Amino acid sequence: MTERLPGLLLVLVSVITEGLGHVAFKRAADFGHNSPTAIAVLRTALKQYKWVGSGVACFVAEGLCWSFALKTLDVSLAYPIGSLELVVIMVLSRVILKEQVGLRRWVGITLIIGGTILVGLS
């Protein structure tokens, strides 16, 4: 257990950083909501350098943490713990993005996390 602890901590850090990265990208992408074509959506969204930059920074940090975590943990273990990502996403979507996270979405992610644990540990 103790030899797995650094790996587990890295997974946790990468889960939170990834959540923040998603929020930053969502902020950038919202600018392209009304753009008529896919190219226009991308162009408008990618011009939000501040949001795209912080998003990319978060994902690079997340990628490094995840790479090191996978060195010590099996995917079958890291992936189920990584599904805590969903809780982070739900909370950040509610608090920062003001999305309507209804009961159905909470029940949905509870089932997904439960299922992920079963798949990972079986």
Added chain:
Amino acid sequence: MKSPMVRFPQVSNIITKVPRTVWLSLIITIVTETAIQIVWKSAVLCVPQSAGFLETVQTIASRPMFYLLLSLFVVQFIYWILLLAKADLSYIQPITALSLITVAACSVVFFGENVSLVRIAGIVMILIGVWLISNTKHNTMAPDVLSPCAAPGKPSETTL
């Protein structure tokens, strides 16, 4: 029982009520995510257990697989931005959890892992969870984004 079409009305809702860009991008995202997980793991497997930070980065960057990984990231990034522009983060992110199932399926196919009852139960749970979420409104933020003057979201518009 009279009409088989009425038994699972919500399944067709995903196709009819959610824009094609959204569900098509979701499928592409899930497929690329599966490929990324498998390629990434095999890239990391090439790194010696004792390797330090720089050595790890160098070893991974020197593999040809790294460039495949990079291009997969670019594809996923493009479709992810398109998705984010049209749908809630709390809607699309859980749905991409379907990649857990495709990754599990790949490990069964490529590494001959057993398909246990527990694993099937887990996959069914994930499917029900994704199905529940896919039946919520895919974009609850639209009114504010569309026009700043729009009335604030009414309680009747809440998901569920």
